[in-house]
Amino acid sequence: AQCAVVNHQPQCSCQDGYQGDPFTGCSPVPASTPPPPVEAPRNPCQPSPCGTNAVCKASGSVGSCTCLSDYFGDPYSGCRPECVLNSECSRRKACLGNKCTDPCVQAACGNNTECRVTNHAPACNCLAGFTGDPLAACTLIPVTTSTTVAPAPANPCRPTPCGLYSGCRNAGGRPVCTCQRGYKGSPPNCKPECMVSSECPQDRACARQKCVDPCVGLCGLNAQCQVTNHVPLCACQANYTGDPFVRCELQRTPLPTLPPSPNVTVNPCLPSPCGPNSQCKPNIETPVCSCLTNYIGRPPTCRPECTINAECAGHLACTGERCKDPCPGSCGRSAYCQVVNHSPQCTCDEGFTGDPFAGCTEIPPIVPTEGPLSCDSTFIISCTKTRYFVFHIIVQTQLALLLRSVKKTNKYVFVEYLCNIVKIAKPRSGRKCRIRPFASGATTFFV
Incomplete structure (x- = not known):
């Protein structure tokens, strides 16, 4: 403290930089602390906590994930389209553009035709009373009159002997079969380039029965596309963020923030370090990652049980990313x-x-249409490479009827309308059976 005399009276006061009672003692003035800087608001969608094919929307300090339009599933683990393979749709629909649709809507059938779907594939056929190439146009079959004109020779192409996806041409009374445009192979085994995506290379998908690049025209601006197991995946380029199916924008550098104080608890699972199809659970200050239910592998590479049929056993099919x-x-x-x-x-x-x-x-039982049978011929039915030998007396005119009944059964058949009731044993698949009379001649058939 310091003293000054004013009007004969001593006046005590604290020196500069000190405070308190100058008559008892002054203490240094404590240094003033500046107000804490205002922390910039945190964007809960950067980095995005959402899975594949999902978009993040910020609401205050909380971000919520939703699946993109026409996608389904858990937006935090990953959303998937309605279908990836034809097998995920009903037999009368096909997977086009990741949606189960009627393939006949896009089938290029000609005039006077009808489109039918068989096992997810459209097939064009001429209407009744019309003929021609169903992929180009069918014309009305001309009506022939029964006057003095000689009857036209039989058309070897009606009915067609060429099989599915093929065309028949009459060449001098003989049918000439060729595969239709866009189909490969040789009649009667013509087939499209693909029926399901598993018949295409890994970086191609089956669309309209063709192996094509599924990335064409799919992703938005500043986004890149990658095909994995025939499925296109869009993602923003490096340092870009947004909806990869619409538009990605350059990611702004966030303002520097102060380090958290020791008393603030930091969630190690925000943002999640576990990768897609996984879940994160905090254990004190350490994240614990595990795959979601029905997903296999180890984070960050958790994957579904299957995406195509080839990843399942031969007696199972891939349905809803599960082998069933x-x-x-x-x-x-x-x-x-x-x-x-x-x-x-x-x-x-x-x-x-x-x-x-x-x-x-x-199958209705076979009822004989003739009268009592006379047993005038003896035949032996013997099956090679089996232990079955059947002896029977039969009228030769009924032989074809007996063979039909044998070929329609899997184990045994009882023929009651013959001379007596006989049990006939069918051999194993692919064995030869020989039927021969006692006199001469032989007939061989397969069962």
């Missing part, structure tokens, strides 16, 4: 299902016939 049995709901009534190369194959039960996909009906 394709048989449930595939076959009709009185039919059983077997899976061959990931595809369900339906067959009518023993003793039934019809369309196994719609429903099978019981």
Whole structure:
């Protein structure tokens, strides 16, 4: 403190830089602390916490993820389109542009034709009473009169012997078969370039029965496209952010922020370091990553169980990114299902016939149309490479009827309208059966 005399009186005061009671003691003035800087607001969508094919929208300090239009699933792990393969659609629809649609809408059929879908593939056919190339145009079949004009020679192309996706041309009374435009192979085994994407290279996808680049015209501005397992994935270029399917903009450098104070708890899972198809759980200050349910692998490379049928066992098919049995709901009534190369194959039960996909009906018993049979010829039915030998007396005119009934059964058949009831054993598939009379001659057929 310092003292000054004013009007004969001593006046005490603290020196500069000091404060307090000058009569007892002054203390230094503490240095003033500047106000803390204002922290810039944090963008919860940078970096984006969303998965593939999802977009982040900020609401205050919280970011929410939603799937893009026409995509489904968990936006935080990854959204997927309605379909990737034709097998994910019904048999009467095909996967076009990642949506299950009627392939006949885009089929290039000509005039006077109709389009039918068989196993996801459109096929053009001329209408009844018309003929020609269904991919170009069909014309009305001319009506011939029965006057003095000689009947036209039979058309070897009606009905066509060429098979599916092929055309028939009459060349001097003989059919000449060729594959239709855009199809490969040779009749009767013409087929399109592809039916499903698994028939194309890994960087191509099957669209309109052609192996094409699925990235063409898919991604937005400043975005790049990469094809993985026939599926196009759009992503913003480096240092860009936004919706890769619409537009990506240059990412602004955020303002520097102060380091968090020791008392503030930092969530190690924001943003998530685990990668797509995974989940993050904080353990004190350490993130613990694990794959989501129904996903396999290890973060950050978690993946679905399958994306194409080839990644499943031969008796399973890839449905909804899971290897499942394709048989449930595939076959009709009185039919059983077997899976061959990931595809369900339906067959009518023993003793039934019809369309196994719609429903099978019981085969009616064969009723003889002739009177009592006379047993005047003896035949021996012997099956090579089996232990079955059947002896029977039969009228030769009924031989063809007997063969048909044998070929329609899988195990045994009882023929009651012959001379007596005989049990006939069918050999294993692919074996030869020989039928010969005692006298001479032989007939060979396969069962």
